[in-house]
Amino acid sequence: MYDRELVIAILDDHPMVLDGIQEIIRRNIANATVIGFQSIMQFNDFIRVKPVDLLLVDMFLSDGRGIDVCKEVKEKFPTVRVLGMSSALERSTIVELLQQGGSGFILKNTEASAILEAIEKVMCGEIILSPEADNLLNKSVDNPSPLPTLTRRERELLRYLVQGKTITEIADILLLSNSTIDTYFKYLLQKFKVSNTTELLTLVSRESIL
Amino acid sequence: MKKLLFQFILTILPLFAVYGQDTNTIDSLRSEFTAAKSDTAKLSLSNKLAREYFIRGDSISAFKYGYTSLALARKTKVRLYQAKGNQIMGYLHTILIHMDSAKYYNNQVIQILKDAKSTEEIRVVAYAKNNLAANYQVTGQLKKTAELLIENLPRFEKIKDNKLYQVTLENIAVTFNELEDFEKATFYLKKGIEFLNKNNFDAEHKIGNYLTGALITYGQGDLVLMKTYLDQVKSYLDEVGITSLYSGRYYAYLTWYYVKKKDLKKSRETLAQAEKSLKHLESRTNYYDFYNSQYEVAKLAGDHHGALKASQTLYEMAREDNRASIAARHAKDIALLASKLGDYKTAYTFQQRYSAISDSTKFENMEVEIHDLEISYQTAEKEKRIVLLENEQREATLKSKNQVLLNLVLGIGALTFLLVMLFLFYVLRTHKKNNKKRLEEIGRDQELKISQALLEGEDRERIRIARDLHDGIGGTLSGIKLKLSDPAADKELMVQKANEQLGAAIGELRRTARGMMPESLLKNGLETALHDLCADLISSEVQIEFQSSGLLADLSMNNTVHIYRIVQELLTNAIKHGKAKNILVQLIQEGDTILITVDDNGKGFDPAKMSNVTGIGLKNIQNRVDFLKGKLSIDSDPENGTSVNIEIYVR
Numbered sequence: 001m002y003d004r005e006l007v008i009a010i011l012d013d014h015p016m017v018l019d020g021i022q023e024i025i026r027r028n029i030a031n032a033t034v035i036g037f038q039s040i041m042q043f044n045d046f047i048r049v050k051p052v053d054l055l056l057v058d059m060f061l062s063d064g065r066g067i068d069v070c071k072e073v074k075e076k077f078p079t080v081r082v083l084g085m086s087s088a089l090e091r092s093t094i095v096e097l098l099q100q101g102g103s104g105f106i107l108k109n110t111e112a113s114a115i116l117e118a119i120e121k122v123m124c125g126e127i128i129l130s131p132e133a134d135n136l137l138n139k140s141v142d143n144p145s146p147l148p149t150l151t152r153r154e155r156e157l158l159r160y161l162v163q164g165k166t167i168t169e170i171a172d173i174l175l176l177s178n179s180t181i182d183t184y185f186k187y188l189l190q191k192f193k194v195s196n197t198t199e200l201l202t203l204v205s206r207e208s209i210l
Numbered sequence: 211m212k213k214l215l216f217q218f219i220l221t222i223l224p225l226f227a228v229y230g231q232d233t234n235t236i237d238s239l240r241s242e243f244t245a246a247k248s249d250t251a252k253l254s255l256s257n258k259l260a261r262e263y264f265i266r267g268d269s270i271s272a273f274k275y276g277y278t279s280l281a282l283a284r285k286t287k288v289r290l291y292q293a294k295g296n297q298i299m300g301y302l303h304t305i306l307i308h309m310d311s312a313k314y315y316n317n318q319v320i321q322i323l324k325d326a327k328s329t330e331e332i333r334v335v336a337y338a339k340n341n342l343a344a345n346y347q348v349t350g351q352l353k354k355t356a357e358l359l360i361e362n363l364p365r366f367e368k369i370k371d372n373k374l375y376q377v378t379l380e381n382i383a384v385t386f387n388e389l390e391d392f393e394k395a396t397f398y399l400k401k402g403i404e405f406l407n408k409n410n411f412d413a414e415h416k417i418g419n420y421l422t423g424a425l426i427t428y429g430q431g432d433l434v435l436m437k438t439y440l441d442q443v444k445s446y447l448d449e450v451g452i453t454s455l456y457s458g459r460y461y462a463y464l465t466w467y468y469v470k471k472k473d474l475k476k477s478r479e480t481l482a483q484a485e486k487s488l489k490h491l492e493s494r495t496n497y498y499d500f501y502n503s504q505y506e507v508a509k510l511a512g513d514h515h516g517a518l519k520a521s522q523t524l525y526e527m528a529r530e531d532n533r534a535s536i537a538a539r540h541a542k543d544i545a546l547l548a549s550k551l552g553d554y555k556t557a558y559t560f561q562q563r564y565s566a567i568s569d570s571t572k573f574e575n576m577e578v579e580i581h582d583l584e585i586s587y588q589t590a591e592k593e594k595r596i597v598l599l600e601n602e603q604r605e606a607t608l609k610s611k612n613q614v615l616l617n618l619v620l621g622i623g624a625l626t627f628l629l630v631m632l633f634l635f636y637v638l639r640t641h642k643k644n645n646k647k648r649l650e651e652i653g654r655d656q657e658l659k660i661s662q663a664l665l666e667g668e669d670r671e672r673i674r675i676a677r678d679l680h681d682g683i684g685g686t687l688s689g690i691k692l693k694l695s696d697p698a699a700d701k702e703l704m705v706q707k708a709n710e711q712l713g714a715a716i717g718e719l720r721r722t723a724r725g726m727m728p729e730s731l732l733k734n735g736l737e738t739a740l741h742d743l744c745a746d747l748i749s750s751e752v753q754i755e756f757q758s759s760g761l762l763a764d765l766s767m768n769n770t771v772h773i774y775r776i777v778q779e780l781l782t783n784a785i786k787h788g789k790a791k792n793i794l795v796q797l798i799q800e801g802d803t804i805l806i807t808v809d810d811n812g813k814g815f816d817p818a819k820m821s822n823v824t825g826i827g828l829k830n831i832q833n834r835v836d837f838l839k840g841k842l843s844i845d846s847d848p849e850n851g852t853s854v855n856i857e858i859y860v861r
Contacts, residue, residue, distance in 0.1 A: 065733060087720055090730045091745035092738045109716040111709065132717075139748040141741060141756035141795075149755050149794050151807045152845060152853035180857060183800040187759050 006032040006123070007051060011043050011069065012058040012085075017108060021056065024112045025119070040064050047073065052080050054123065059086035059093050067096050074101035081122050085110075091136045094129070104128035147207060148191040157184055158204055161197060236262050250291045253282040257298045264302060276302050293322040293334050304341045307494070307531045309349055316342040329369045336365040336374065340381075347385065350535060356385045373415055376405050380422045387426045399426055413446040417456040420446070424463050433470055440464055458487035462499035469506040477507045498527065505543070518547040525560075538567040656836075663833035670830070678722050686715040728774070736770045737761045737797070740777055744795055752785055753792050760799040769860050772834045773797075773806065780808040780854055783827045788812020788852060799860075806856040814848040831856075 008025060012018045018036040025034045037043040040063050046052075055073060059066040070082045084097045087108040094105045103122040106115060107130045118128040129137065143149050150158070153174075160170045171181040194200045204210060239262060243255040256278040264272035276298050283295020300315030319338035326335045343358035359382045366375035379402035386395035399422070406419050423439035443460050461484035468477035484500050501524045508516030521543040528537035541564040549557035690708045693699065724746070731739035737758055744754040765773075777795060784790040790812030798805045828844070831854075835842040840858035 060733065087716070088724065088728075088730075089720065089746070090728075090742040092730060092734060092742045109713050109720075111713075136745060139745050141744040141748065141754055143755050143757075149757070151794055151796055151809045151855075152850070153807060153855055176857075179800070179803070180805065183798055183803065183805060186800070187798050190759060191757075 006053045008032050008034045008054045008056070008119070009043060009046065009052045010034065010036045010056045011038075011040065011061065011066070012036070012056075013038050013062040014058070017058070021115065024115060028112075028116050029119070040069055043069070044072075047077065047080075052077070054081045054083065054119065056083050056085060056119075059084055059088070059097070067093065067100055067102075070097060070102045071100040083118060083122050083128070089132055089136055091139065094133050094137060098127070105133045106130045107132055147209065150191075150209070154184060154188055155210065157181065157188065158200075158210060161185075162201060162204065162210065236266075249282045249286050250288060253279050253286070253291050253295060256282065257294060260298050260302065264305070269302075269306070272302060289322050290328070290331055290334065293319045293331070293338075296322065297334055297338060300338060300341050304344055305493075307348055307533075309345055309532070312345045313342065316345060332365050333369050333371065336362050336369070336371075339365075340374075340378065343381070343385075347388075348533065352385055352389050356382060356389070359385065372405075372409050373411065376402055376409070376411065376415070376419065379405060380419055383426060384422055387429055392430055395426055396430075399423055413449045414456065417443050417446045417450070417460070421456060421459050421463060424467075428463065428466060428470075433467065436463075436467055440467060458484055458493075458496040459499055461487055462496075462503045465503035466506055469503075469510050472510065474507070474510050477503075477510060481507050494527075494531070498524065501527070514547050514551050518544060518551065521547060534567050538564055541567060660833055660837045663829070664837060667830040667833055675722060675726060678718075678725070682718045683715050683722065686711055686718065690715070725778075727771075731770065731774055735763050736765055736773060739770075739774055740795065740797065743774070743778060743781070744793075747781055747785060752790060754781070755792070755794045757794065757796040758798070761797055761804070762799060765860060769838065769858075772838055773804065773858065776806065776831050776834050776856065777808065779827050779831050784808065784810035784812050784852065787827075788814065790851060802859050802861040804858045804860055806858065807854065809851065809853045811851040814846045814851045816848070817844050817846055 006029065008029075010018055010021055010025075012021070015038065018038065022034045022036050025032060035046065037046065040061060043055075055069075057066040057069050061069070066084055066086070070084065073080050073082060078101075081103045082097075082101065084094070084102050084105040085108055086093065086105070089107060097105055104118060104127050106118050106128070110118075110130055114130075121128045156174070157170060160173065165173070167181050167185060168178055171178045174181065189195065189200060192200055192203055194203060236259065239255055239259050243252060243259060246252045246255055256275040260272045260275035260279065263269075263275065279295045279298045281295075283292045286292060286295075296315045296318040300312055300319060303309075303312035303315060316338045320335060320342070323331050323335045323338075326332045339358050339362050343355045343362070346352070346354040346358065359378050362378055363375060363382075366372075366378060379398050383395045383398035383402060386392070386398060389395075402419055403423060406416060411419075420439045420442040424436045424443065427433075427436040427439060440460070440463060443456070443463075447457060447460055461480050465477050465480040465484060468474075468480060481500075481503050484503055488496055488500060501520050505517050505520035505524065508514075508520060521540050525537055525540035525544060528534075528540060541560045545557045545560035545564060548554070548560065690711045693704055693708055693711075696704070728739050728743065730742050734742075740758070741756055744756040748754050777797075781793060781795070784793050788810050790810035792811045794807070794809040796805075796807040796809075832842055835856055835858065838858045838860075840856055843855045844852065845855070846852035
């Protein structure tokens, strides 16, 4: 399958997962040496003396984050490919893993064939993501439009500002403290990337925001 | 060579001359004294007796009559006699070099007759001043001596006492000689001799004057003039005879002359004559003159032992008379002679004494000069200062008394104030304590309620999780088991189906686990966890936008979890019950305040008529907000969806 012998390291603090994945790889990849580690420390001791081709790493280990392991390995041994895995699906984790040079992410409930396929693709230099992870990455909590979305309270605040009311007057109407209204107001300026009320109101009227 | 110290003889001379005018015998004077009726007459006679006894060397009898005069002087109211009583004592002490007493009595005389008018009064004052000048001469205050003598000249002129006028000129000359102002010394000497020749003086007086001339010229080294003066003395002495009171001085001076001429034989002859003359007048000064002569002759003869003996005698005499400067000179001589004789011990001892005395003499002289000049001034100053100090002390005492009083008043005031303050503080504290206690009780009740509510909420949460597990994962797993246990089923298809269903079950489990406690919340913090939460909940049915600003990473775990749960609950409500298509989650932190807003465009509800399920969800949120001492406001209506605003204080 591979023209030379592969060294594959697996880092997972859960022994059953570790054994399961090791078994799958041993059975299916002929010229591969598979070594399992339960702690980051053990793995670090190994990689210092032996070259590793691929690291499969759990995202949440008992002695640290998989992302940090990925980052360190990539800094010291850039040729090592890192494939993250987790039973949890968190957008931020996947994003960060890829940012740190990880070659992909698979969910632990992925079938054996998918794991082997992922390893093969990663060794060819591809980025591989589980379908769920891929789906999650396509979900964005950010607003795609150029103008920011306003909360109901922000709209209310803007309306009063257009009417020429002061922060104190608005606070009195909304039965809130001055500092609360002020905080909302400052965030409005930040959202619209303007520096004062005049600019804010000009923008609001120009873009017909209200 | 300034060992010549005979000046003070001259001071005796005026007195001598005055009283010497009537040379009554002691016996006749004593009978006169006994017969005298008035105190003033008795005083005059006792004065004469004192002088006569003194000249004859009976100083004890002399002092006896001296004190008689003093006692009579104190009885009389006539100031002339009061003065005369003191005068005889001043005279006696002056000759005996009792300087303190001499100065005292002489000053008494001057004080009593300070505005002397009659000739007799002026005469007595003049004598006293003369004697005082002699006193200052002895103590080394020569400038003062000269001043007193020069000031005295008009007095003698006024009372037409030519003899004393002349003698004073002589004394002034000697004083300037001693001050080494030879020009002035010669001037006054020549003035004296001139006056002497113009007027008719008796032989003895002329002898005295020429002797003084000889002394001055000897001091100046003018041996020719000295011999002339001495020859003059000789001619007058021949008139008077060897019994003259001046013969001792004459032979002494003559000895010095021959020594200077290096005529040992003649000097020895004259020294023998000087020794003989001592019998005529055993005055202290004559002894000084004699021993000085002896010293000079011995030195000329190379007789160190003789010179040493004479020096030692002179040294002892000077010591007895408290004449420090003279003693110093002789100590120096003794040291020199002793070293020549190989007696180094004596030489050393006297060298030491010389140094000690000369140092102290210089010091003493300086002291005395300053002392006399400033004594009256200083006394006045001292008295002024004493008065000032007394005033200051009185003021200080008064001040300190006032201060003590003020301190006392202030102290009592402060103490009263302190007590009042303490009392008020106590009352206030007790009050505050009670209030605090009450508030604490209320707070505890409130917290207990909140905690209870939270616990109830958690129980409900557990119930929900149990239901999820039972209905969701449990159901799926049961389904798989059923399928696998069907013996008639196509094995391959069965495994494929079971595998799919297991995947779904694991997904379900993951979601349930997340619901319990998301891993990223613990490891990545609130903002990331909420971000992930929103992202995870996004689906084809619902779009969620997440906005955050200024969220700090140092939130406590407690606050983090509560805020996460609040947002999670609100999102669940919006999705499940509001069926919202768009949700906006916003978290803004400003200082210690976090503003949470979750807006949706769902169905909305009437807060007054909440459904039970929504109600339970909101109740959970309300409990958490209360627990965090925050504010919750819900704005919802069926057309615009729901807007929830929460304000939480995180510190």
